[in-house]
Amino acid sequence: MFNLPPIQSAQEIIDAAFQRAKKTHLSPALKEGPMPKRYAAHTDAILTVITSTLDSYVTSFPTLDRLPLFYQEIINIQVKTDELKMALGAVSWAKETCRSVYKQQRRLLLRERTTEGLKHRQQAIIGRISSILYQIDPQLKFLVNARKLLRDLPEIGDVPTVVIAGYPNVGKSSLIRLLSNAKPLIAHYPFTTKQLVVGHMKRTRRYSDEWYQVIDTPGLLDRPLEDRNPIERQAITALTHLADLIVFLIDPTEICGYTWDAQQHLLEYLKTVFADVPFLIVENKSDLKTTSSTNWKISCETGEGIPELKAEVLARLDRINAPL
Numbered sequence: 001m002f003n004l005p006p007i008q009s010a011q012e013i014i015d016a017a018f019q020r021a022k023k024t025h026l027s028p029a030l031k032e033g034p035m036p037k038r039y040a041a042h043t044d045a046i047l048t049v050i051t052s053t054l055d056s057y058v059t060s061f062p063t064l065d066r067l068p069l070f071y072q073e074i075i076n077i078q079v080k081t082d083e084l085k086m087a088l089g090a091v092s093w094a095k096e097t098c099r100s101v102y103k104q105q106r107r108l109l110l111r112e113r114t115t116e117g118l119k120h121r122q123q124a125i126i127g128r129i130s131s132i133l134y135q136i137d138p139q140l141k142f143l144v145n146a147r148k149l150l151r152d153l154p155e156i157g158d159v160p161t162v163v164i165a166g167y168p169n170v171g172k173s174s175l176i177r178l179l180s181n182a183k184p185l186i187a188h189y190p191f192t193t194k195q196l197v198v199g200h201m202k203r204t205r206r207y208s209d210e211w212y213q214v215i216d217t218p219g220l221l222d223r224p225l226e227d228r229n230p231i232e233r234q235a236i237t238a239l240t241h242l243a244d245l246i247v248f249l250i251d252p253t254e255i256c257g258y259t260w261d262a263q264q265h266l267l268e269y270l271k272t273v274f275a276d277v278p279f280l281i282v283e284n285k286s287d288l289k290t291t292s293s294t295n296w297k298i299s300c301e302t303g304e305g306i307p308e309l310k311a312e313v314l315a316r317l318d319r320i321n322a323p324l
């Protein structure tokens with residue numbers, strides 16, 4: 001979702017700066033000119049690479065407070081917003097400190113008169129700069145992980161959205177595969193899906209296609225929000241901020257590992273929390289078992305009931321989004 005540059009460790013930044021500085025061509029005037037200026041030009045090049053690298057990290061991360069609430073919440077669940085802000089603050093601090101230390105040291109470098117003195121001073125400068133970078137190495141490591149999480153966040157469009165929710169292992173990912181172009185992993189164990197997956201569902205109209213969004217969520221257990229793990233909390237965030245329609249999927253066979261009663265209890269809970277969002281209650285695995293309830297019945301295994309469910313989802317979304 002967010003296009004962020006790869007984040008390097010302190011050592012990698014230093015190594016890359018030396019490599020780049022080696023390739024910097026000095027102007028003929030500098031080549032012929034006084035030695036201190038040549039040393040200063042070489043050190044300038046190293047510093048420029050270091051500070052511009054740090055600067056690119058700070059500026060490329062999005063300003064969290066300006067993002068839509070859904071992203072703010074999902075980033076907070078996955079990365080911890082405060083830690084991210086602190087890590088970026090530390091990188092900013094390092095950049096400014098490198099600059100101001102170098103400004104002061106550069107003057108001393110230019111005053112050196114012997115090769116020995118110049119080498120010694122240059123090494124001292126690099127040492128000071130390196131130790132500033134090493135101080136922020138833990139924050140750089142944190143940003144490596146944060147970058148990966150932010151880059152992999154799903155892109156959410158401003159179109160009618162269905163969120164599929166339910167207990168783990170009931171067949172949510174199997175259903176989104178049949179309703180949309182998303183192809184998440186399906187497996188026989190719970191919590192296969194660990195993050196939100198966005199799929200797109202197209203309806204071909206005479207003049208232009210219409211697009212809908214279907215979101216597959218990690219399985220939810222029936223427990224209070226404060227006890228939920230970060231994987232489950234992503235599902236709650238999607239339901240809170242994105243759902244125009246909630247498809248609640250039930251596995252009446254209980255092969256998923258959770259009882260009918262537990263699944264009903266979760267449904268009742270979600271209905272009270274998301275009282276303003278319409279629900280479509282769907283029983284899956286009809287190839288193995290059907291109940292006498294009035295719920296929709298489908299089988300993701302055989303495809304039974306899927307075209308009818310798709311038509312119902314679209315009809316409901318049309319009704320929800322119809323102008324008043």
Ligand SMILES: Nc1nc2c(ncn2[C@@H]2O[C@H](COP(=O)(O)OP(=O)(O)OP(=O)(O)O)[C@@H](O)[C@H]2O)c(=O)[nH]1
Binds near residue numbers: 169185186284
């Ligand atoms: N017999 C039968 N098995 C199904 C059906 N739908 C899904 N399954 C199986 O149920 C298991 C769980 O399917 P998933 O689609 O991964 O379930 P999920 O709800 O996404 O699971 P989590 O991501 O762990 O929450 C897999 O072994 C599927 O093959 C169905 O209609 N009939």
Ligand SMILES: [Mg+2]
Binds near residue numbers: 174193
């Ligand atoms: Mg899944």
